[in-house]
Amino acid sequence: MVVNSKGRAITQRVEQKLALVEPELPSNAFDVGWEPSDSSIMILRAPGMDPLEVRLKRACRVIDSISVWEWTGSALDEGDDASEWFTKYLENPSRLVRFNTSSERRLVDPDYARGYSSMFSDGFPFLIISQGSLNKLNELLSEPIPINRFRTNILVDGCEPFSEDFWKVTKLSNMTFRDIKLCSRCKMPTINQDTGIAGTEPTETMLKFRTDAALQRNKIRTAKVYFGQNFVCDESLSTSSMKGKVVKVGDPLYVLQSYHSYADTAA
Secondary structure, three states, X not given: OEEEOOOEEOOOOOOHHHHHOEEEOOOOOOOOOOOOOOOOEEEEEOOOOOOEEEEOOOOOEEEEEEEEOOEEEEEEEOOHXXXXXXXXXXXXXXEEEEEOOOOOOEEOOOOOOOOOEXXXXXXXXXXXXXXXXXXXXXXXXOOOOOHHHOOOOEEEOOOOOOHHHHEEEEEEOOEEEEEEEEEEOOOHHHEOOOOOOEOOOOHHHHOOOXXXXXXXXXXXXXXXXXXXXXXXXXXXXXXXXXXXXXXXXXXXEEEEEEOOOHHHHXX
């Protein structure tokens, strides 16, 4: 995560140029059980910048007062080279930090799920969106957009548009995922991930059919728009339960429990 001089998380909401930073991990980094070696590096690239090499196994200085939304804790500093690289690119004092898994735990909002944790993600560890939902939205847009606008980490195909809105409990690769809430969207889906330039879509179109009022869900009407469903994973509550568990492209997803209406999902 990139932070400013006060240790606060920097996101594309403020620095749209972050959309153009491309990370490259070792080819075997996604193998089950992989651990970085002394020679493992992550390469970061951005327009007008020389590539930055970040060693994935190194002794890092611990720095305090790092914050993401309401959470504050310590993090591992990736060093002065990374700081200078992001400071130059963003034209503001910046540092690159890593989550301090040895001593920190960031709990998700207890109003929605107690006991579950995340790291530097925006709010919840999993976001599920269906390809059908994206296809339906693109039918309404003058210029179709790719799924990277929504930054989902689980994309499901083979279901009706917005089916994921009603999934209460699902099974994926022998892991149980429970819904948290519909994902309310900020300005990030309006940012073109190839150019770093923001527009008005798809938010302008979604305001017509993906708000509280349009979905007939919350009594308190807001200007929020919703796309995708946040989930937590039961097995993540135990380190031993997660050992050896992996989700692969092509794995089937089974819906074990569903809601009947949007009113149910708002409860």
